[in-house]
Amino acid sequence: MSRSESPAESVAEHEERIKRHLSASREIAETLEFDDDLSFEMGLPSPGRRTFIKTSGVVAASAALAGCAGDDDDEDDDENDEEAPSAERSETVQLAAKQYEFDPQEIRVPPNTELTIEFTQSTFEENEDFAMHTFYLEDPYDVGPVELPENTNDDVIDSVTFVTDEEGTFQFECNVYCGDGHAQMNGQLYVVPEGESVDKVDFTDMETLKERHEVLKEESELAQEPSHDLDLRDIMVVTERNNASVAMIDTVNDEFMERVENVGKAIHVHDFHPDLPEQTREGAYVYTQSRQGEMYKIDLFDFERVAVADAGTDARDIAVSRDGDYVIGGFYNPNHLVICDAETMEPIKRIPTHTVNPDGESLGSRVCSLYDVPEEGLFLAGLKEGGEVWLIDYTQDDFPVVATIECGRTLHDGFFTEDGRYFMIASQTDNQMDIIDTHERRHVAAIPMDGVPHPGPGALYPDEDLAFTTHAGAPSVGVWNTETWEAEKMIDVRGSGLFIRKHENSDYVWADVILTDTEDDAYVYTIDPETLEVDQEIDCSQWGAAAAIHPEFSRDGEKVYISVWQGENESILVFDPNTGEMLTQIEDLLAPTGKFLGVRAEGH
Template sequence: MNDVIFLRTSLQALVAAVLFTAMGPASADDTRDLYQVQCASCHGEDRLGGIGPALLPGNLSRLKPEAAETVIRDGRPASQMPAFGEQLDDGQIRSLAEWIYRAPEVEPTWGRDEILASHEVTHPDGSLPDEPRFDADPLNLFIVVETGDHHASLLDGDTFERIHRFETRYALHGGPKYTPDGRYVFFGSRDGWITKYDIYNMEVVAEVRAGINMRNIAVSGDGRYVMAANYLPHSLVLFDAHNLDLMEVYPVMDKDGESSRVSAVYAAPPRSSFIAALKDIEEVWEIPWPLPTEPMVSTGHTTSPQRSHDTANFQVRRIPVPDYLDDFFFDLEYEHVIGASRGGQGGMVVNLDSGEKVADLPLEGMPHLGSGITWEYEGRRVMATPHLTKAAVSIIDMTDWTVVKTLETDGPGFFMRSHANSPYVWVDVFFGPNRDRVHVIDKKSLAIVETLIPEPGKTAAHVEFDRYGDKLLLSLWEEDGAVIVYDGDTLEEEKRIPMSKPSGKYNVWNKTRYEEGTSH
């Protein structure tokens, strides 16, 4: 993919525009005019993005305004963003940074026509060789997302050598998703881009933009479909996974016409369906996909020339719930969904077959259910979740939905990970002054048995095991960070791989086999 398509810095064109004027913009009108003259060609007239990313408040949520000023002043290492501290005074820098965080005067739209126009197929499905270009176990590979300079690394899960490093879209979000055979991986970005990447050939094969502010994507259990969840516009979008051809756009609204942002969409393979969490409607949506043995007939929807689909299989089933559910966790059979209530004061369990609430959960402190995991404890299955605003890990009996134990931690956490073959659970304390620590919990005793500090003062977060549960990777979540390899039994550090703010690490086996120790 050419370099122009992959301009990554959301501020570069804006800063370059300032170089054409001796003084910074004196008013909002001046700033608007300057944007149209100098920036619209890359970022779109309505700031919806083009060859550069969208410049809207929701899309810049990971970049604080103060940090934006720093980037303008000092540049961004290992990127195309230079420093302009010598050319611009503090007032100009502040004015420029403030502009991109202003809400647009007209609500932007992104529908079927815009999605179709964005679609690009570089290598049509089946056009690249079927054998990997590397000598490694295809099911024990890791994709590591490096958010510091918008790249991803492909790691051999046996040797932990880097096979390849490649550029990604700006601000990936929601975790990459694999096809069941592990050959393809799909990335989703904050500004709506879905990228299909052929791991065997290390090539981008197709891209499409599903929305303006996208939360995440999900891939069906058979690898044939991709669904995107959007904050803006309020929609779910369905694609044929082979070439990312558009199949259906679902406006998300209730029976009274009230629309909703979509918090996330998940694949539920045992149910052959997608499950969507809605931010502003007291409903959960289930959208089934057809089984591979079902005949597929054309219904006139836009698909690839070689494939057609019966979109009657993708009808929405609305499941009313007593509260807004922002975050989800599923039992292993996908019979129940455990959702966090708005405000973080608890959760509830809903039976997806009956649509009935079966339990309330006393989970104060905003549980991060999306990172929850399960394991067997004294003959019963338990789930555990960290909390985003409370220094605790809650462990819940999934038989009667009672709290078995609440562990006190050194701070609120974000990620939990384990493996069926590991005796331990790892949880970070991502938020607060102790973010350089990670706790190790014994599954049998339900006690914290070790607290590691990989590097004092640097954020330690997000563990992922290899396919066997023998080794694991932990991130030093810093611009000059690293991925650290640990022995899963001795807890000893074995290796460090320098990386630029490595956020998530995703093992092919664990993600495609829905390993119980990783989030789904």
């Protein structure tokens, strides 16, 4: 399919648009600092799903970008009035917005509370050029954005009241860019489950971490034979973003198998037990990490939750050790790593991620990526603000950090070379891919890329020693040589993207388009790795997609799966990876996003 014509857009206009789009999801800085919250958060949710009991000042729900108010019609208002939740109690909390943080960062209330948030100070200590913060509380509450103009005293600027009728942890944020530290300007509303204390949980205390661990089903109670006849490597675990669930997909017959509920909101990563390829009881598990900070162990014989470790309120990544003994989780809040026993999920070690960043500032850092280093007995952790890669030795009882390797600013995700020796990680503020030699434990290269490299799981073409990344801030795909560590080409593509993949048995590299804020977000495309040119573009809107993301291959490489996570029919599209023909559509899914195949266990 030919590329559609679009009006010319200057570099400055493109950068400003991306800034606005990223800022609508909190994670943006002046140099296009990018955070994976945006991976599945395009703008703000549609208005009208909640009734604000009382408000003063400007409170507007936006359907797109910050500052663009949405209008409800009378029918929606009537519907909301009829569904207005009831409250059992009331509480008022005062919230101040500072540069770059909210105070307090966590609001804890019982369920069914009529909660009033009064907004007081709104200050700009770090940069006087800014004069406006906002407050936005995410789905399912959809509160705001509330405009918070500069206010240096304790007067109440504005307030909003709603009923906390949904339990769980929910992010709030400033969605207007307010300077280089804007990525930190967020917090959590914790609606405490019935019967649980509203006192703040200290996730930095090992005793507390152990107390919040729970075995949901004893190993002896689990099915000893699978309830299906599928090779575990052919099971695809799909995040259903809006439902705190994962869907199990049969990639042989391309069918929905089962849904596992209540495994945490917006799971970001799944990793598999290294013994999974053996098809035995001992290895039949997948481990998940939700953005709410819960790490679950799930049985792949009968699709049941086995155990959970609740070790924070905001998290992204998880990894399983090659020996199958340990699971490590990386957190945004608190800034730490937590290592668990892989059998029971009981926390056994906490590692604070405090360091000195590339600018010499002492700080706590969020953990953006986690991997087992092939054949090394090491976990690899990427520290986002810290700009460092840490290597943690899990063959020693005390799990020492045996190397801290300096990279660029604002690290994100990365992937290994085919031999597993080199790890290639995105430094998104510096617009480069940093190369780590995990054998010699040192930084070996920094390869310039376009704006905001976002490789996701990345793509390799070993025949020509090539690696590929999409860019969240530029309509291009970056290509570099894994022998010389030199950039080979920037391939012009339809728009910025988040995920790119290649299978050894496929002829083409597949990638998505997202963040364009246009109909182009429904496109995926293929790249010929020999010519380094776009070969084909596929408009997924013909199958009901408004946003199509995250290509993933079947185990044999004969099919590629694309998530339709926004549109008329939330589903997974199945394509022939070489011809681009749409083969089938797996329907009845709930906002499918990331997809992880059991074959990944062979990477251990």
